[in-house]
Amino acid sequence: MRGLAKVNTGTEAPRRTRIQQEKRELILEAALEVFSTNGFRGSTIDQIAEAAGMSKPNLLYYFRRKEDIHETLMQRLLDTWLAPLRELDDIGDPLTELRSYIRRKLEMARDFPRESRLFANEILQGAPRIMPLLAGELKTLVDEKAAVIKGWMRAGKIARTDPWHLIFSIWATTQHYADFDVQVRAVLGPNRGGDGRFEDAARFLEQLFLDGLKPKG
Amino acid sequence: MRGLAKVNTGTEAPRRTRIQQEKRELILEAALEVFSTNGFRGSTIDQIAEAAGMSKPNLLYYFRRKEDIHETLMQRLLDTWLAPLRELDDIGDPLTELRSYIRRKLEMARDFPRESRLFANEILQGAPRIMPLLAGELKTLVDEKAAVIKGWMRAGKIARTDPWHLIFSIWATTQHYADFDVQVRAVLGPNRGGDGRFEDAARFLEQLFLDGLKPKG
DNA sequence: CAAATTTTTGACCGATTGGACAAACGTTAG
DNA sequence: CTAACGTTTGTCCAATCGGTCAAAAATTTG
Known part of the structure; x- marks a missing residue:
């Protein structure tokens, strides 16, 4: 079955599992690195995903859109x-x-x-x-x-x-x-x-x- | 016939026509506007071309590559x-x-x-x-x-x-x-x-x- | 004028982009 | 075990990217 939509909210109130918290931190850490050196438009989801050590679809499972990150x-x-x-x-x-x-x-x-x-x-x-x-x-x-x-x-x-x-x-x-x-x-x-x-x-x-x-x- | 390749050098010694000088200035002015607000990677040739009031291929006739601008x-x-x-x-x-x-x-x-x-x-x-x-x-x-x-x-x-x-x-x-x-x-x-x-x-x-x-x- | 040259354009290309999706995989509770 | 749920991935898509090219249009030159 597919994951629930709840996970991806990004801004709404969170009820998150342990893995979700960890992975989200991982992504944010990677995104900080990428965004701060390339700017928003200059950064790609692939770059962030690679820096976070995961695949792009996997990243998009935790943050639905680039803007949410x-x-x-x-x-x-x-x-x-x-x-x-x-x-x-x-x-x-x-x-x-x-x-x-x-x-x-x-x-x-x-x-x-x-x-x-x-x-x-x-x-x-x-x-x-x-x-x-x-x-x-x-x-x-x-x-x-x-x-x-x-x-x-x-x-x-x-x-x-x-x-x-x-x-x-x-x-x-x-x-x-x-x-x-x-x-x-x-x-x-x-x-x-x-x-x-x-x-x-x-x-x-x-x-x-x-x-x-x-x-x- | 096609235009000569000489025009596009961008960095080399210039022997430019009146139109070339004017259009290049126009492009640089537009590019300054676009680059300064979006950064290099965040800017597109289309954006610059539109700001300069010309088509993309026309712009690329004066500057062969985005980097040259x-x-x-x-x-x-x-x-x-x-x-x-x-x-x-x-x-x-x-x-x-x-x-x-x-x-x-x-x-x-x-x-x-x-x-x-x-x-x-x-x-x-x-x-x-x-x-x-x-x-x-x-x-x-x-x-x-x-x-x-x-x-x-x-x-x-x-x-x-x-x-x-x-x-x-x-x-x-x-x-x-x-x-x-x-x-x-x-x-x-x-x-x-x-x-x-x-x-x-x-x-x-x-x-x-x-x-x-x-x-x- | 006409020929030569410069300038402009529309159509097109391969690569990359943000993102969707279903299937596969992993995990856990009963 | 199995059913339910959470996680991960390969594949795919439309849009956009930087850039090419040949032909049309405009301009300059003789």
């Missing part, structure tokens, strides 16, 4: 991706809070470069699949944190600037080390492009965001 | 893309030089967002077609400018930091406004996401790179 991936991504910003809290010293936010974001770029590239690919192509999330959930979160930062400015704890662009600049500088990793390593060369480049980046970013470039004195 | 596009891009960095000069006040470099890069993100996204797409996917250029020409240029910046640091004109990561951070923050434009506009909302966002970004970045976030005291 991508969608599931993006949903998971956004939660973990915004976690560092959610943690930015009003308690504690503002400069310390910002510094550790930068550090956490840089660590995510180092530890989850594929997730970063998957996200970058989506945004680059106009965010066709997550536009509502950007204008909704993301904007709400950023506005909320911008208000926190504004409070710090009013209290004289940090310099007065635009909180939104401040957040953008933190995103940009940290994700750069994931999204443009190839370029970073090529420019730094074999000596400085090794594992130490993230420590160097952390040191530099801390100095940039705290003190800027003006010489002391 | 992309290659021509990338070659042109790199020259204009690195122009601002080349202009970074040892004459003049260091802080002013850096500030105007940032401004020029931000203007490029504003005026040539498609070029920026084309480049980002290529790097994101591992830079398969321009890797030699990154490790060669680009690295040489950056190393050269890093030396200039180091000189400024030794002279006490700017704070001591890592020149390479400084350049990375300028690239990241400015190109962010082209590559992640959709996200920027979504987060800023209808009010602040309008044309003024680049002015706001310019003001913010100037302050960030010069003074950092520490409150004045």
Whole structure:
């Protein structure tokens, strides 16, 4: 007999067997690899199936459509991706809070470069699949944190600037080390492009965001 | 009779008619639009041909292969893309030089967002077609400018930091406004996401790179 | 004008794509 | 054992892909 249709829902409520959970994870892991380096349109189901070590029809048994895989991936991504910003809290010293936010974001770029590239690919192509999330959930979160930062400015704890662009600049500088990793390593060369480049980046970013470039004195 | 094979070389020395020059420009303009939003693999010759207002075989008369279009596009891009960095000069006040470099890069993100996204797409996917250029020409240029910046640091004109990561951070923050434009506009909302966002970004970045976030005291 | 050349097009090709489907296989409960 | 259910696969399909080709149309040249 054929498998039940229930399995393939992809987005609906799950009642999954052990094998289904395992295989779905396997597929998502493989799809993350493929999608993050080739983009959605540039990736094929065959590629993902091969990376997951199964046949194409077998993969399509767990995810009915290519889009379902991508969608599931993006949903998971956004939660973990915004976690560092959610943690930015009003308690504690503002400069310390910002510094550790930068550090956490840089660590995510180092530890989850594929997730970063998957996200970058989506945004680059106009965010066709997550536009509502950007204008909704993301904007709400950023506005909320911008208000926190504004409070710090009013209290004289940090310099007065635009909180939104401040957040953008933190995103940009940290994700750069994931999204443009190839370029970073090529420019730094074999000596400085090794594992130490993230420590160097952390040191530099801390100095940039705290003190800027003006010489002391 | 059929057209001559000479026309399609794409990379070789050109001896082109007026029509050939015009049509090639038309195609490259259309291809920039398509490639920058869909990536190389995600774009089709049909899409480019339609955007250029001609039939697919007609397009293939001017560029024999899809790759030839992309290659021509990338070659042109790199020259204009690195122009601002080349202009970074040892004459003049260091802080002013850096500030105007940032401004020029931000203007490029504003005026040539498609070029920026084309480049980002290529790097994101591992830079398969321009890797030699990154490790060669680009690295040489950056190393050269890093030396200039180091000189400024030794002279006490700017704070001591890592020149390479400084350049990375300028690239990241400015190109962010082209590559992640959709996200920027979504987060800023209808009010602040309008044309003024680049002015706001310019003001913010100037302050960030010069003074950092520490409150004045 | 007419001949030569350049440009454009419609028809076509093999390969690859996302996906469907039934049959086969594996597993487990009674 | 067997029936029921979950899993896997080979085969197939229509659509789309990059690209070819010969002939028609347009343009340039003498």
